Amino acid sequence: MKDQFNTALGNLIDKLGGWFNAIIENIPNFILAILVMICSYFGAKYVSRLVRKLVENRIEQDSIKNALSRVIAVLVVALGLFIALGVLNLGKALTSLLAGAGVVGLAIGLALQGTIANTFAGLVLSFRKKIQIGNWVETTGYSGEVMDINLKDFTLKEADNNIVIIPNKTILENPLKNYSLTTKMRIFLECGVGYESDLEEVQRITQETIAKTFDQVKSPEDVEFYYTEFGDSSINYLCRFWIDAESMLEKLRAKTKAIIEIKKAYDAAGINIPFPIRTLEFNNKLDIKDSKSVDSGDKQ
Known part of the structure; x- marks a missing residue:
């Protein structure tokens, strides 16, 4: 031992x-x-x-x-x-x-496949010059101002002040429309006038009204005006013009202003903007006396 x-x-x-x-x-x-x-x-x-x-x-x-x-x-x-x-x-x-x-x-x-994918997508989005905080974008059915881009998600604030949080991976894999990349936007206006209207006069008044309303439109010739169809109750047209805008809200405000001014100009010129009217026609040829006799016979 x-x-x-x-x-x-x-x-x-x-x-x-x-x-x-x-x-x-x-x-x-x-x-x-x-x-x-x-x-x-x-x-x-x-x-x-x-x-x-x-x-x-x-x-x-x-x-x-x-x-x-x-x-x-x-x-x-x-x-x-x-x-x-x-x-x-x-x-x-x-x-x-x-x-x-x-x-x-x-x-x-x-x-952590999803989390890692969102993290790398966030890094990629952060280096993209075409997507910046403050831009007005539209993607995956949502439209609003870019509030934040972090390692997890992409935050939008819609026009109604709702906050939308979208995973970065979804943004990277889907088309994205950025309204803020250009300083101009095109306004589309569709309307109709009555069949009794002078179509050349309607075109002139519309183009002049748009040119007077917006400083960006230099002359009535800059306003595109096309009649598109003979509608059920009106002759319809399409009006297009450019404005200086970088967000959807500015575009909506400009369209609203154009509609108001065109309506005023049409009222002053007596131009009718028709709307569909439904007429109910009753072709009942049965006499009142006959109907009373039928009713009394039924009671018997």
């Missing part, structure tokens, strides 16, 4: 001695690894600030800026960790760490 104890104690002392010698031999590597980690830490801070400055003028959303800077910082620190492990000759540990990170990343990616 005593011999076994002495043998175990000797093995322990030899093992500790080997560890001590290994530590002494690897002190320079330890110091170098610590320096690498310290440099990676401060380097991550510097790179994070640099990235934030670079994207400052291209991205308005603070959430996107913070996310980008943090991701870059994590990557720099991770690179420093891998270099430090290599300096310490821990190749096996480094391989195991990479394998474990790959398995964990795969599991997380499968579990």
